[in-house]
Amino acid sequence: MNQKLPNKISNAVIRRLPKYRRYLEDLLNKKIYRISSKDLSELIGFTASQIRQDLNNFGGFGQQGYGYNVKELYEEIGKILGIDKAYIVVIVGTGNLGQAIANYTHFYRTGFIVNAMFDVNPKLIGLRINGVEVMDSEYLQDYLKENSIDIGIICTNKESAQEVATKLCEGGVKGIWNFAPVDIDVDEDIILENVHLSDSLHTLAYFINHPQDY
Amino acid sequence: MNQKLPNKISNAVIRRLPKYRRYLEDLLNKKIYRISSKDLSELIGFTASQIRQDLNNFGGFGQQGYGYNVKELYEEIGKILGIDKAYIVVIVGTGNLGQAIANYTHFYRTGFIVNAMFDVNPKLIGLRINGVEVMDSEYLQDYLKENSIDIGIICTNKESAQEVATKLCEGGVKGIWNFAPVDIDVDEDIILENVHLSDSLHTLAYFINHPQDY
DNA sequence: TAGATTGTTAATCGATTAACAATC
């Protein structure tokens, strides 16, 4: 009893974590092993105060009078994000974007392992991408039943996205990374992360036309 | 004098605009021509109050006792975003992702016209994607000098991204859509929109490991 | 006209920034 109830970490804080990690990686590559919140602030463009607030949501990683140990903080943030572990993923929709993602995740992050790819297009079925054969989407449900998959990546058109999402949920994935330009409904215990490219492009168009708001 | 000084529209509002537009498009497709902020609220997941606040930043598009005219609002938001106009774009980096974007923008939005593509890879130079020939990146500067380009899309690796960004800025683009997993510096009058896929994927990993924060 | 729903002001909530005591 009297247990400290864990405060929910705000979305804003969480979405800054990968950026911290990127900058710490850069510092490590430059053989800089120590940094103060003030110096990091100048690099990353957040206030020193915000950096300290953000990090203290997860623990006291710094040391008064010294700053932060770059390597330690880099590794801690990796653990907090959970990217010290491996994730088994499937990609549904293997057009240009699906193939790009297959190569991208493969290239940038070893922790995300593409175990299977699916498509409805007979021209793509049977193709090998990064050594993984593209299967007929018809077999998606069976495949999910027989294999434990962490993340489903949706690279289909918007018409198919919901149906695929439903199958992924029923198949037991923990998270869905959705690139289809539509908002899909998923079980409430499934994590959904959208990449709405068209929204991003339209936002860019807005700012080009309204530079005073930028 | 006494001119109403235009309040800066907040980033949060601006980034909701494309989503409003998508939902209005869906409604139009379903032949629904009228909607109240309350009904739209249930579809889109923002509060009715927020919807009215958001829209009133740009004008009084609704009518008391009636709601909003779907078609009119859809078109207004398109104009506000500036996607009633056409934009000439170039894509630098024509690997899987660059090709995906070339096809994507071509497919989803007629308003973004890919005029040229560039790469350093001899295997890709000369290739035709959607009827556009991939040129040697060496000619990027000259091309920008001779052609008026609105948007530069960076699909290179992170090592080349800054150099390409600098050339795009010097070449007079108005905006840059950056897919390289790095933060680039651009002239302050150039609009920069980042799509950091790795950040998005890492955020997904975070939420899978901390569902209580989701 | 009566009912519905907006546009807009005021209240609340949450996130960011500032300040400084704690401490390495």
Place this chain on the structure above:
DNA sequence: TAGATTGTTAATCGATTAACAATC
């Protein structure tokens, strides 16, 4: 020890929500 810089509380700022008068 003295100086530097964190961790954390308090103040501020901005965004969201609630309320309701205006009006179609």
